[in-house]
Amino acid sequence: GQNIDQPTEMTATEGAIVQINCTYQTSGFNGLFWYQQHAGEAPTFLSYNVLDGLEEKGRFSSFLSRSKGYSYLLLKELQMKDSASYLCAVRDMAGGSYIPTFGRGTSLIVHP
Amino acid sequence: ETGVTQTPRHLVMGMTNKKSLKCEQHLGHNAMYWYKQSAKKPLELMFVYSLEERVENNSVPSRFSPECPNSSHLFLHLHTLQPEDSALYLCASSQTAATGGSGYTFGSGTRLTVV
Numbered sequence: 001g002q003n004i005d006q007p008t009e010m011t012a013t014e015g016a017i018v019q020i021n022c023t024y025q026t027s028g029f030n031g032l033f034w035y036q037q038h039a040g041e042a043p044t045f046l047s048y049n050v051l052d053g054l055e056e057k058g059r060f061s062s063f064l065s066r067s068k069g070y071s072y073l074l075l076k077e078l079q080m081k082d083s084a085s086y087l088c089a090v091r092d093m094a095g096g097s098y099i100p101t102f103g104r105g106t107s108l109i110v111h112p
Numbered sequence: 113e114t115g116v117t118q119t120p121r122h123l124v125m126g127m128t129n130k131k132s133l134k135c136e137q138h139l140g141h142n143a144m145y146w147y148k149q150s151a152k153k154p155l156e157l158m159f160v161y162s163l164e165e166r167v168e169n170n171s172v173p174s175r176f177s178p179e180c181p182n183s184s185h186l187f188l189h190l191h192t193l194q195p196e197d198s199a200l201y202l203c204a205s206s207q208t209a210a211t212g213g214s215g216y217t218f219g220s221g222t223r224l225t226v227v
Contacts, residue, residue, distance in 0.1 A: 033216075041220060042218035042221060043155075043202070044218070045214065045215030045216065045217070046215075048212045048213050048214075048215060050212060097209075098209040098210045099209065101154070102155035102156075103154055104152070105154070
């Protein structure tokens with residue numbers, strides 16, 4: 001497997017900034033995805049990184065370092081609606097498949 | 113509305129029943145997937161149908177049987193399930209199995225309870 005590791009749970013204050021980390025081990029890295037999933041709802045796509053660096057999309061940014069096997073999702077100006085589970089998924093082509101493997105997800109709780 | 117529709121949203125079935133889950137997408141995607149989501153566990157890929165690959169997770173028991181009659185529809189046939197099969201079953205689609213920048217589009221899932 002890809003040994004994807006994310007913190008189980010994080011808490012933050014409304015209006016603050018939070019960084020959710022994801023580390024992984026692969027032998028054929030070919031992309032990393034972040035998804036948001038509210039309780040009882042479908043996961044929704046947030047970002048995709050395949051090259052090193054920072055990708056910014058409004059309040060959300062995603063960073064990748066392939067040499068370190070490390071990514072983070074940065075959420076700025078937190079809102080109560082950002083309380084959700086954040087899933088990291090990694091594509092490893094070593095096995096010949098395009099299908100990414102998901103981590104266990106990080107449950108983010110935003111409080112007033 | 114996510115573009116991927118799953119029915120039913122909730123299903124309670126006995127261990128001797130036979131039922132089917134349905135998934136439909138009208139996004140023009142060419143790959144469709146079944147995932148199982150259990151509490152405290154990662155999303156687990158069960159099956160994928162795409163032009164590039166047809167993958168079956170060898171750890172999925174034969175009591176789960178997929179069917180993909182065309183690129184817009186996907187079924188998961190269930191028979192003689194066990195209580196540990198109770199979970200959220202998610203369908204997803206993507207442009208291709210190799211898609212990156214647009215990710216997967218997931219349905220809202222079927223919450224299955226086996227009694």
